[in-house]
Amino acid sequence: MGLQDDVARVLITEDELQTRVAELGWAINEVYNDDDRPLLVCVLKGAFIFLADLTRHLAMRHEVDFMEVSSYGAGTESTGVVRILLDLEQSIEGRHVLIVEDIVDSGRTLAYMARNLQTRGPASLRICALLSKPARREVDVELDWVGFEVPNEFVVGYGLDYAEEYRSLPFIGVLKEEVYAKSG
Ligand code: IMP
Ligand code: MG
Numbered sequence: 001m002g003l004q005d006d007v008a009r010v011l012i013t014e015d016e017l018q019t020r021v022a023e024l025g026w027a028i029n030e031v032y033n034d035d036d037r038p039l040l041v042c043v044l045k046g047a048f049i050f051l052a053d054l055t056r057h058l059a060m061r062h063e064v065d066f067m068e069v070s071s072y073g074a075g076t077e078s079t080g081v082v083r084i085l086l087d088l089e090q091s092i093e094g095r096h097v098l099i100v101e102d103i104v105d106s107g108r109t110l111a112y113m114a115r116n117l118q119t120r121g122p123a124s125l126r127i128c129a130l131l132s133k134p135a136r137r138e139v140d141v142e143l144d145w146v147g148f149e150v151p152n153e154f155v156v157g158y159g160l161d162y163a164e165e166y167r168s169l170p171f172i173g174v175l176k177e178e179v180y181a182k183s184g
Contacts, residue, residue, distance in 0.1 A: 012172040025057020038096040044068035046102030049159035071109045082112040097122040103131040107139035
C-alpha cells in the first residue's frame, strides 16, 4: 500500500543525506559572505527538498528563486530537448548565482542552464548538485559541489520522482523492477 513497498533498495539513508547536506552547506559558507548575497536557483521540481534543507545550513544572507526546465517526459530517458517551463522572477545581472540541482545525469539540463544563465551576466555562477551519475555523462559540466556519486540506476526520493511520485521518500532509493515496467 505505502510508497515504501515499491522500494527495492535504499542507496542513501536519511541520516547520510542530512549529514552530507550539512557538509555541503558548510563548504558553501566558505565561499560566499553577506555582501555577496548569493541567489540560489532551485531547479524544479526535483531540487525542492534539497534546497529547503541546504538553505537552512547557510550562514550568509542569501535569496532563493526557482526555475523549471524540462528534459524528461514521464519516463526515465532524456529526450535531449531542454525547454524553460518557468523562468526566474528576477534579473541575475551582477549577482552571485548558485544553481541547486537534484541530479546530474547526461549533463544536458545543467549545461543548458549554465549556458543560459551565463548570458544574463551574473557576477559568478556555481553549481551544487546533490547527486551525480558520472557513468551517464554525455555533456561535460563543471560541478562546484556534489553530494554523492550514484551508480547508473534510476533513483527516487528526497525530491526525485518517478512519474511524479516518490518525491516524499526521506532517502534515495531504487524502485522494484515491476514499478518501472508498469508505467515506464
Ligand atoms: P540530464 O539532463 O540528463 O543531466 O538529466 C537531469 C534531470 O533528469 C535531473 O534534473 C532529474 O530531474 C532527471 N533525472 C535524471 N536521472 C534521474 C534519476 O535517476 N531519478 C530521477 N530523476 C532523474
Ligand atoms: Mg532536476
